[in-house]
Amino acid sequence: MIKHFLVVLSILFLSSCSQKETITVAPNKVKIIGLIANNTVESIQIIGKGRKVEIPVQKDGTFEKEIDAKNIENPYFTLYDGNNRASIYLDKGKYIKIFYDAKDFKNTLKFTGNGGATSQFFIERNKINSEAGFPQAKRLLALEKDEFEKELSKIEKKINDLLSNKNIEAKLVDNTKAYYKRLFTNLRAKYKGGSGAVGKNAMIGKPSPKFDNYENFDGTKTSLDDLKGNYVYIDIWATWCGPCKREIPYLQKLEEKFKGKNIKFVSISVDDARRNNGSRAKAKEKWKTMVKAKNMGGIQLFSDAGWESYFVRAFGVRSIPRFLLIDKEGNVLKTNALRPSNPNLEMYLNSLKGI
Numbered sequence: 001m002i003k004h005f006l007v008v009l010s011i012l013f014l015s016s017c018s019q020k021e022t023i024t025v026a027p028n029k030v031k032i033i034g035l036i037a038n039n040t041v042e043s044i045q046i047i048g049k050g051r052k053v054e055i056p057v058q059k060d061g062t063f064e065k066e067i068d069a070k071n072i073e074n075p076y077f078t079l080y081d082g083n084n085r086a087s088i089y090l091d092k093g094k095y096i097k098i099f100y101d102a103k104d105f106k107n108t109l110k111f112t113g114n115g116g117a118t119s120q121f122f123i124e125r126n127k128i129n130s131e132a133g134f135p136q137a138k139r140l141l142a143l144e145k146d147e148f149e150k151e152l153s154k155i156e157k158k159i160n161d162l163l164s165n166k167n168i169e170a171k172l173v174d175n176t177k178a179y180y181k182r183l184f185t186n187l188r189a190k191y192k193g194g195s196g197a198v199g200k201n202a203m204i205g206k207p208s209p210k211f212d213n214y215e216n217f218d219g220t221k222t223s224l225d226d227l228k229g230n231y232v233y234i235d236i237w238a239t240w241c242g243p244c245k246r247e248i249p250y251l252q253k254l255e256e257k258f259k260g261k262n263i264k265f266v267s268i269s270v271d272d273a274r275r276n277n278g279s280r281a282k283a284k285e286k287w288k289t290m291v292k293a294k295n296m297g298g299i300q301l302f303s304d305a306g307w308e309s310y311f312v313r314a315f316g317v318r319s320i321p322r323f324l325l326i327d328k329e330g331n332v333l334k335t336n337a338l339r340p341s342n343p344n345l346e347m348y349l350n351s352l353k354g355i
Contacts, residue, residue, distance in 0.1 A: 034098035048077035091115035117167035209314035217300040250340035265298035272306025
């Protein structure tokens with residue numbers, strides 16, 4: 001009976017601002033109107049960078065306040081009642097209606113009003129992520145191939161449906177689309193690369209994921225297919241990685257010892273914009289500078305998308321340095337090969353057939 005009453009109460013509250021109702025809000029203001037069922041708090045807070053607004057809550061659970069948004073540069077805030085928190089977007093010149101049951105905040109929180117779409121989007125997006133287990137998505141990766149694709153397609157549709165709401169902040173839509181595009185690409189790469197139901201060792205003996213036209217230090221392009229007929233020992237590294245740099249002298253000695261044999265030594269830099277003030281060009285320049293300064297040999301390549309490269313993600317690379325070994329036919333021999341500093345590596349390479 002109580003549950004039914006709360007449902008009716010929420011419907012009445014959320015629908016009270018119908019299209020016929022006019023709530024006027026000044027261009028540089030945001031109006032917050034709310035109702036908390038089973039309320040036990042005296043106030044809620046709207047907290048943002050350098051800003052905190054306290055909103056008193058009446059005994060019946062209602063609250064209302066008009067916030068001055070004139071000097072708000074970042075409209076992304078947090079709604080907090082002392083026990084629960086949620087993201088809220090303050091859309092200037094609009095009103096937001098908030099309803100939730102204090103006994104079940106997670107499942108009852110809802111934002112409406114002509115300024116509530118972006119805040120409600122956060123709730124729906126978080127539900128999708130939680131159900132799917134993003135970003136790791138172990139449940140999805142454990143499915144058989146057809147089911148994996150079927151589930152991923154369903155989730156893609158849910159996200160696209162959410163983003164079709166024209167009232168969601170435009171920049172957020174663009175950023176979200178880009179995020180999920182990367183996420184879905186990486187998940188498919190991980191599944192194909194052996195992180196799916198067939199197990200991590202499934203890559204061994206199978207055709208290697210490929211990289212196409214990675215930029216060489218000398219400005220030319222190299223693809224994995226260009227190296228067929230040779231064993232390929234691959235070092236995935238970055239200029240900022242201490243352990244990576246410690247392996248360089250050992251790798252140089254190894255290259256010298258195997259000169260003229262059927263093996264190519266390839267180093268792939270995953271330097272990217274994130275550690276270079278948002279500049280991919282700066283990342284590339286750092287890479288070139290270090291390759292030259294350390295007189296690095298072998299084939300020096302710059303990943304087409306840093307950590308987000310298909311090739312890097314396909315091997316599930318989450319830490320560096322990481323070493324891979326591909327056989328002469330282009331099949332995976334080792335997904336986590338010995339490091340150059342390991343004295344057993346030279347002996348192992350010499351044991352390979354036809355090297």
